[in-house]
Amino acid sequence: MTQTSAALAEAASPNRPADPAFEDDEIDLLELARTLWRGKLWIVLATLLAGALAWTYATQVAVPKYTASATVALDNRQGTMVDFENVLSGLSGDQATINTEVEVLRSRNLLDKLVEDMGLIDDPEFNPFLAPDTPAPAPQRARNTVVDRVAEAISISNVRSSYVFTITTVTTDPVKSADMANRLAELYMADQLAVKFEAMETATEWLSERVATLRVELETAEARIKSFATNTDLVSVEALEGLNRQIKDTRNRLDGLVMSRDALSERVTALVATQDTGDPDAMAAIAGDPALERLAGEFDSGNNAELFAARYATLLERARADLGRTRAQVASLSQSLGRLEADYARQAEDLVQLQQLERETQALRAIYEYFLTRMQETSVQRGIQQADSRILSHAVAPVRPSEPRRSMILALGLLLGLIAGAGVVLLREMMHSGFRTAEELERETGLTVMGQLPKIAARERKAVIQYLVDKPTSAAAEAVRNLRTSLMLSNLDRPPQVILSTSSLPGEGKTTTAISLAHNYSGLGKKVLLIEGDIRRRVFSEYFDYEKNEGLLSILSGSVRLEDVVQRLDLIGVDMLIGEQSSTNAADVFSSERFASFMEDVRRTYDTIIIDTPPVLLVPDSRIIAHAVDAVLFTVKWDATSRAQVREAMRQFATAGISMTGTVLNQIDPKGMKRYGYGGQYGAYAAYGHNKYYNN
Known part of the structure; x- marks a missing residue:
């Protein structure tokens, strides 16, 4: 019965997938559709109920309301007045202006005027404090409440790509809806005129004050120009330009003289330096005088040397005289240039100041002239102002109510009912923790479902066994026969001889399964022993009537022999060994060597031994006995045993080193299958409906 730890861990893993499709997190749309189809009755009922409620609301509960609309066109002409702040011109018509006008129409001030003008403060539709037995609030609070409700009843919209506004009013009175829409449009136009007149009065007053101030400032500026011209020696711009040309000419002459002075200064310096050398050739060369050059050629005679020296001195003096004269000219011209530049700077500064004053x-x-013109235009336009909008069409009282929209409410109710019904079905499926199909049980446990047993309608447990005996060709009997066949084929080389039947908790039908299985094995002509391993509860007495009260514990104690206490059940054709009440702990009894020896003895005596054991999650007896059996059959109650209980039972078997052989989905309710939408068409469950192969 034992396997390797790796195999045990894989077999007992609660979440081990049996299908690769479950290895990812993708939603199985087909299974989702099947779930919705199985719950189609609930979905249809929820849809019809929601539709009925919606229709009742639309026809009996909802208060009819009437919608009326007036249209106003915005005049986007441009005004002829000054542009500052646009206080006097027509509206520009851009999107920002359109949005602003929409908000003006929605403004609380305008709605407050509408409430006042139409006396809506006394209308019970808008003033809830007019209801009987309602305490009177403060006047301002009542007015604010009325304005809020009027705002809810009125909507403003702009027709796309146009300057047209639609004022829509929804009330319980068709005439009132039309009157409110029309009156709001009129109040809007009146408000535009009032704003314009107020802006014009403010603009006229401001322009008058500004013109007077500008007149004084202009007169002061003109007087300042006259005073400046009187006290200043001014020249014309042309004369100032001539003076500038004279300065340029003087500067050019000065530059030439400076160059001449520098050249003469260099010549005098060179002449003096050459004279100091006493070399007549060099002196003649630097002087550049033909006479001096001729005398230098005859310098050997005494008279010529004196003439040479005198001539050279004359040239040197002449150069010095030219240098002095040039220097005097440079100084004189520099003084003249300074006087011209100072005169030019003074006159230029005076001219700039005069030009600044003139500008x-x-x-x-x-x-002054601009504002004077604007003031005159404003005064002219006082009497010709018009609103920036006009009413395109007045609202008319509607004939039929716009609310409630019965068809839409009905459609919405049906849709919500459909969604709610589907949600309930999916939520019920999500919250359900039991097993309704063999596929679900196999996916959860990773074990083969060896049998699917239908629920037998019987008040007593004895009646269940009697039913199987009386109707050997019934669907229930065939289901047990299929279970027996699956067990025998689970190991072809060595069919299980000792079979243990257990479950997670009491009431799942493990004892009935064990007895039914024993009955089926006996039908094959085998010698079968049915052992009551649940010595704590001892439920065999609820199935059979027997005389002997000694059983398993008496054999294990050695006081009796097997053949002395075993009891023949002629009804099902098997031998039965009951359990007995004992002060000794049951787990200790089944862990003893005597129990192991007993199992070896019965293996030699009987062909098949079936042991009914206690539930796994309550006591450890099943896990202890399982070490002495060939097959462990785990019974799961249909639509009752939770997945957590099954996982925990498998975990406990795995920790004990026990591998389950297979599972049994027990007490399947055919009516319940139909209620959940499986009907008689889902796999093996078709066997539990009306079928010509079975006699029920």
Whole structure:
């Protein structure tokens, strides 16, 4: 019965997938559709119920409301007045202006005027404090409440790509809806005119004050120009340009004289330096005088040397005289240039100041004339102002109510009912922790479902066994026969001889399964022993009537022999060994060597031994006995045993080193299968419906 630890861990893993499709997190849309189809009755009922409620609300509960609409067109003409702050011109018509006008129509001030103008404070539809037995609030609170409700009843929209606004009003009275829409449009136009008149009065007053101020500033500026011209020796711009040309000419002459002075200074220096050398050839060469060169050629005679020296001295003096004269000219011309530049700077500064005064005066004059013109235009337009919008169409009282929209409410109710029904079905499926199909049980446990046993309608347990005996060709009997066949084929080389039947908790039908299986094995002509291994509860007495009260514990104690206490059950054709009440712990009894020896003895005596054991999650007896058996059959109650209980039972078997042979999905309710949408068409469950092969 033992396997390797790796195999045990794999077999007992609670979440081990049996299908690669479950290895990812993808949603199985087909299974989702099947779940919804199985719950189609609930979905249809929820849809019809929601539709009925929606129709009742639309026809009996909802208050009819009427919608009326007036349209207003925005006049986007440009005004002829000054552009500052646009207080006097028509609206520009851009998107920002359109959005602003929409908000003006929605403004609380305008709605407050509508409430006042139409006396809506006394309308019970908008003033909830008019209801009987309602305490009167403060006047301002009541007015605010009415304005809020009026705002909820009115909506403003702009027709796309146009300057047209639609004022829509929804109330319980068709005439009132039309009147409110029309009156709001009129109040909106009146508000535009009031804003324009107020802006014009403010602009006129401001322009008058500004013109008076500018007049004084202009007169002051003109007086300043006259005073400056009187006290200043000014020349014209042309004369100042001539003086500038004279300065340029003087500067050019001065530059030439400076160059001449520098050249003469260098010549005098060179002449003096050459004279000091006493070399007549060099002196003649530097002087560049033909006479001196001729005398230098005849320098050997005494008279010529004196003439040479006198001539050279004359040239040197002449060069020095030229240098002095040039220096005097440079100094004189520099003084003249300084006087011209100073005179030019003074006159240029005076001219700049005069021009600045003239520019300021000219600017003041332009501003003064501009504002004077605007003031005159504003005064002319006082009596010709018009609103920036006009009513395109007045609202008319509707004939039929716009609310409630019965078809839409019905469709929405049906849709919500459909969604709610589907949600309930999916939620119920998600919250369900039991097993309804063999596939679910196999996916959860990784074990083969060897049998699927239907629920037998019987009040007593004895009646269940009697039913199987009386109706050997019934669906239930065939299901047990299929279970027996699966067990025999589970190991072809060595079919199991000792079979243990257990479950997670009491009431799952493990004892009935064990008895039914024993009955089926006896039908093959085998010698079968049915052992009551649940010595704590001892439920065999609920199935059979027997006389002997000694059984398993008496054999293990050695007081009796097997053949002395075993009891023949002629009803099902098997031998039965009951359990007995004992003060000794049951787990200790089944762990003893005597129990192991007993099992070896019965193996030699009987062909098949079936042991009914206690539930796994309550006591350890099943895990202890399992070490002495060939097959462990785990019974799971249909739509009752939770997945957590099954996982825990498998874990406990795995920790004990026991591998389960297979599972049995027990007490399947055919009506319940139909209620859940499986009907009689889902795999093996078709066997539990009406079938010509079975006699029920």
